[in-house]
Amino acid sequence: MAVPHIVDAVFCGEYKCRKQCFFCVREVVAAKGESLLSAGELARIENAAARIGKPINVVGSRASGTAKATSDWDYVIEGLTNKQWKQIKNSLPGAPSRIDKLPRMIDIFKGPVDPTKPFITIFPK
Known part of the structure; x- marks a missing residue:
């Protein structure tokens, strides 16, 4: 099975962040044209990245485009204390929901991103 590659991204128009790293991503699109992350999910991750001052990488099924509604969220955050x-643990997508009484569905990895596998990097704004 071919892994979808990121081929397009829609940006908010803010062309340089304070650290001059990357554009503020508002939507990530797979080769199939499907949205991998919603605008709300991206905003939550971007806010968390800003809170800790580190980029947050989404990996696993969410980055590869194979996630189901019940799939967990896998993040790589290098140097996370x-x-x-x-x-940030309660603000990322996959955090437990008090309303729905859902458990935490987050896996955190502190090592570097595996560049041979799909990943989406969200930089702090």
């Missing part, structure tokens, strides 16, 4: 994790 326990203090930083406490700042």
Whole structure:
């Protein structure tokens, strides 16, 4: 099975962030033309990245375009400390829901991103 590659992204028009790293991504589109992450999910991840001052990488099925509604969220955040994790753990997509009483569906990896597998990097704004 071929892995979809990111071929397009829609940006918010803010061409340089304070750190001059990357555009503010508003939508990520796979080769099939499907949205991999919603605008709301991207905003939540971007806000979390800003809170800790580090890029957050989405990996696994969410990055490859194979996620189901019940799929967990896999993140790679290099150099993440326990203090930083406490700042963002309830705001990332996959956090537990008090309304729906859903459990946490997040896996965090602290190592570098595997460049041979699909990933989406969201930089702090």
